[in-house]
Amino acid sequence: MNKFWTRRAGIVVLGLLLALSAACANKENGGSSPSDAPTFTDSPSSAPATPSASSPEPAESPIVEPDPTQAILTSMTLEQKIGQMLLVGIDGTEMDKEMNRLITEQHVGGIILYKNNFSDLEGSVRLVNELKKANEGNPAPLFMSVDQEGGKVSRLPKDFTAIPDAAKVGKTGDPKLAEEMGALLAAEMKVMGFNVDFAPVLDINSNPKNPVIGSRSFGNRADVVTSMGVAVMKGLQQNGAIAVVKHFPGHGDTSVDSHLDLPVVRKTTEQLQAMEWLPFQTAIESGVDAVMVAHILFPLIDPDAPASFSSIIIGDQLRGALGFEGVVITDDMTMGAIADHYGIEDAALKSVEAGTDIILVAHGYDTGKQVYDKLLQAVREGRVSEARIDESVRRILALKLKYQLSDASIPVPKPEDLPNEQIRAWLERL
Structure with missing residues (x-):
């Protein structure tokens, strides 16, 4: 530990x-014992002794x-709890005062870095270490996250040998190669100090006009995407990285990029169950820890809210029908699908009400602060109960404990520390 x-x-x-x-x-x-005492759980290995016939004494x-999760939760202020539900982005390649305030004053629970946040190896690791150091006074370590899928969605410095996109790996039809891909992605993450990868993509690329998924998908068939995607997920998990599968309930049949505008998909629940849900269902059955929900409107299911803040899609379907009990995170709330149609703060609040645990605000310090203030105000005014906040924070803390996250600094890797040799050997087998 x-x-x-x-x-x-x-x-x-x-x-x-x-x-x-x-x-x-x-x-x-x-x-009786005090009502504010820590909550305890029975140890499964500690069964009471069975009294003998000659001994009338009761069992011990x-x-x-x-329960460490509950103990930490009980020690937290409301402000710290709200902060844990935010995962935010940073401007530039260096730590600045605005990001320091988001960590120390808004207590944000996680950071995402994009390609423009990385410099060389030394500068990138220094940034990661400075972010972690700023979090020293908070109740839990940071989620340090990145979109490292392979192919065109590869954020880490170019010192790493390139991993190809999911489509190329999917064409092999070999889940073992896919699992090794996940292990290699985890190795890249570890050497750079990251613990969360927003991968794999479980969208089925069923629409040839899709402008945003394409080669990021393992293929256009549910069985291929399921077997290969879940294998990558397991490779990440087994090597210490938290995999976040995306974009529920499925972004593969869109003709609009949700970064730019709001996609509308006119499919029924039954149609999604027959195709789009299949990879996610298997991932859930296989122990996925976190699911990202898409900014897509499904008017035949919920005409009033896109998936990312639909109580039907998140609450009734993802948590209800599919039985997912892990962490739910939104796609970036600053994307055009939300910012241009609903308003980021209002959408964030509605998303929490629908059952989301983490709001992703990838761009804009002011926006991250505004979302934090909106959620805090909603609890103080009674629109959202603190018990509802506790549900999400308990899931977040449990996930951080499960992977034993740490804010300890990491050394700058040397070229031989990078998994490039293993990546090249794997590439020869594709």
């Missing part, structure tokens, strides 16, 4: 000792273990 979580584990242990001491005192006085109480 790294130092960050060890420190929080110490807080939990202290809470346990205090709770046990209070329980003993209350027992002597005929009272099972040993209980503290």
